[in-house]
Amino acid sequence: MSFMLLIQSGERGRPRTESERRTAAERMERMQRYGADLHARGLLVAADSLRTDEDGVRIEMRAGKRTFSDGPFTESKEIVGGFFLINVKTREEALAIASECPAAEWSTVEVRQSGPCYDE
Numbered sequence: 001m002s003f004m005l006l007i008q009s010g011e012r013g014r015p016r017t018e019s020e021r022r023t024a025a026e027r028m029e030r031m032q033r034y035g036a037d038l039h040a041r042g043l044l045v046a047a048d049s050l051r052t053d054e055d056g057v058r059i060e061m062r063a064g065k066r067t068f069s070d071g072p073f074t075e076s077k078e079i080v081g082g083f084f085l086i087n088v089k090t091r092e093e094a095l096a097i098a099s100e101c102p103a104a105e106w107s108t109v110e111v112r113q114s115g116p117c118y119d120e
Contacts, residue, residue: 002045002114003094005084009107010077030102031082038086043097049082081107 038044056071084101088094091113098104098111 001089001091001094002085002087003091003098004112004114005086005094005098005101006080006110006112007082007084007101007103007107008078008110009081009103010079027102027106034100034102035084038084038097043086043088045085045087047082047084050080053079078108 035044035047053071053073058069060067086094086097088097094111098109101109103109
């Protein structure tokens with residue numbers, strides 16, 4: 001079964017002070033080690049960081065009219081900063097792996113199983 005671990009953060013923007021940059025670099029290093037470990041265990045399908053919502057665009061199609069909204073999206077309290085797509089046998093295994101994610105210490109890790117977005 002495939003599960004996506006979404007790293008959601010309330011932090012916006014880039015680190016400004018030297019201390020913030022050092023903390024961000026240490027966190028990134030920990031996350032890279034976590035991803036490398038998942039890869040070594042044969043569980044990782046894909047992973048990447050995402051740029052801030054300042055670079056994002058939302059697209060909607062209503063009544064045949066397409067609209068684009070450039071970020072940042074002020075109504076968002078959290079942004080998705082990155083993801084890990086893993087393939088495991090059970091939901092419990094996915095939750096255990098998500099619990100190991102270093103980002104859970106400073107962000108929220110949301111676990112979502114892939115599949116249809118509606119029930120028939």
